[in-house]
Amino acid sequence: MSLQTARVEEDSTAIPKSTVIPNGSGAAAILSAGIGSFAVALFTIVADKSAYAKNLFVLYKPTGPLSGVTAAAILLWLAVWATLEWRWRKRAVALSRINIIAFVLLGLSLLLTFPVADLF
Amino acid sequence: MEITTRGLWTLIHGMGFGALYLLAGSGALVLLHLRFSTEAQMNVSHRGDRFFGIYLAVMAALGWLTVLTGTYIVYPWYRAAAPAGTANLAGFPRALLLSNPATRQWHSVGMEWKEHVAWLVPIAITMAAAIAIKYGRGLRFHPQLRSALHVFLVTSLVAAGIAGFFGAMLDKNARVEGGQTIHLIQGGKL
Numbered sequence: 001m002s003l004q005t006a007r008v009e010e011d012s013t014a015i016p017k018s019t020v021i022p023n024g025s026g027a028a029a030i031l032s033a034g035i036g037s038f039a040v041a042l043f044t045i046v047a048d049k050s051a052y053a054k055n056l057f058v059l060y061k062p063t064g065p066l067s068g069v070t071a072a073a074i075l076l077w078l079a080v081w082a083t084l085e086w087r088w089r090k091r092a093v094a095l096s097r098i099n100i101i102a103f104v105l106l107g108l109s110l111l112l113t114f115p116v117a118d119l120f
Numbered sequence: 121m122e123i124t125t126r127g128l129w130t131l132i133h134g135m136g137f138g139a140l141y142l143l144a145g146s147g148a149l150v151l152l153h154l155r156f157s158t159e160a161q162m163n164v165s166h167r168g169d170r171f172f173g174i175y176l177a178v179m180a181a182l183g184w185l186t187v188l189t190g191t192y193i194v195y196p197w198y199r200a201a202a203p204a205g206t207a208n209l210a211g212f213p214r215a216l217l218l219s220n221p222a223t224r225q226w227h228s229v230g231m232e233w234k235e236h237v238a239w240l241v242p243i244a245i246t247m248a249a250a251i252a253i254k255y256g257r258g259l260r261f262h263p264q265l266r267s268a269l270h271v272f273l274v275t276s277l278v279a280a281g282i283a284g285f286f287g288a289m290l291d292k293n294a295r296v297e298g299g300q301t302i303h304l305i306q307g308g309k310l
Contacts, residue, residue, distance in 0.1 A: 020258050020261045020262075021254065021255055021258050023262055023264070023265060025251075025254055025255075026251050026254070026255060026262065026265040026268070029247045029250050029251050030247060030251075030265075030268045030272070032247070033243050033244055033246075033247035033272060036243045037240045037243050037244065040236060040239045040240060040243075041236070044236045060192070062192075062195075062196030062199075062200075063191055063192060063195055063196055063199075064199065066191060066195065066235055066236070067191070067192075069236070070187075070191065070236075070239050073239065073243075074239075074243075077243055095262075095264040095265070095268075096264055099264055099267060099268050099271075102268065103268075103271055106240070106244070106271070106272065106275050107275075109240055110237065110240065110275065110278065110279065113233060113236040113237045113240075114233050114237075115228065115229055115232040115233055
């Protein structure tokens with residue numbers, strides 16, 4: 001048996017399919033990342049439209065509302081991730097639907113962070 | 121040859137962490153493809169799995185370092201308000217850009233988009249690193265997880281590219297300069 005063949009056999013049997021980790025943990029990470037990204041865009045818009053929220057988001061004065069917008073989004077992302085991980089870690093979930101939701105949220109966050117109002 | 125401390129931090133933020141992230145991102149896409157394409161799956165090794173997880177974790181660290189240095193070190197210098205009546209706005213990049221209609225939108229569009237879109241990068245890449253480390257070789261059994269890694273990785277590169285482009289253009293139009301001068305090489309008289 002050549003060395004190459006031996007390696008292929010060893011690696012292809014390294015994880016029996018029956019012991020594969022369920023996709024729940026991955027789904028939790030993906031959906032929470034989509035929600036966290038969308039939160040950045042959403043909080044940006046809120047801070048832009050409301051003077052009250054803008055002041056509320058100023059956690060560190062030299063950086064202005066950006067400090068609060070990003071800190072709030074990061075906290076929300078981590079909280080959602082921890083919650084979903086706790087609930088889904090041992091489960092297999094419908095990942096295709098979760099992927100679609102996460103991709104839409106991610107796409108929206110790319111678009112919504114663009115300052116359309118400042119273009120004109 | 122000299123550089124100011126503010127200029128040095130801008131360099132570390134953009135040309136250091138940011139540019140390294142973009143370089144590493146293209147490598148990550150190639151790695152992801154090579155490791156999980158149908159033909160390649162038979163030849164993956166445990167060491168390769170570990171390397172891929174560590175690679176993405178390093179990218180995540182670069183992503184965080186880029187946004188944190190940008191937001192909390194460079195950005196305050198950029199947005200510092202100029203005292204009333206200041207004629208020379210060179211030390212106040214935001215005010216300098218807004219003072220000229222020809223450069224105003226580098227701030228109102230460029231910086232406004234850059235400062236927010238950049239934060240999608242560490243979120244996306246941290247998620248990708250966490251999945252790669254958790255699933256390791258098991259990722260071969262989860263094509264949908266791999267698709268998500270692809271999409272988030274590409275999106276993080278797009279976001280980093282937008283931030284990098286505007287960062288470079290902003291620096292071209294209104295540099296963040298000031299602070300102590302660091303002499304890199306002592307120049308002689310011509």
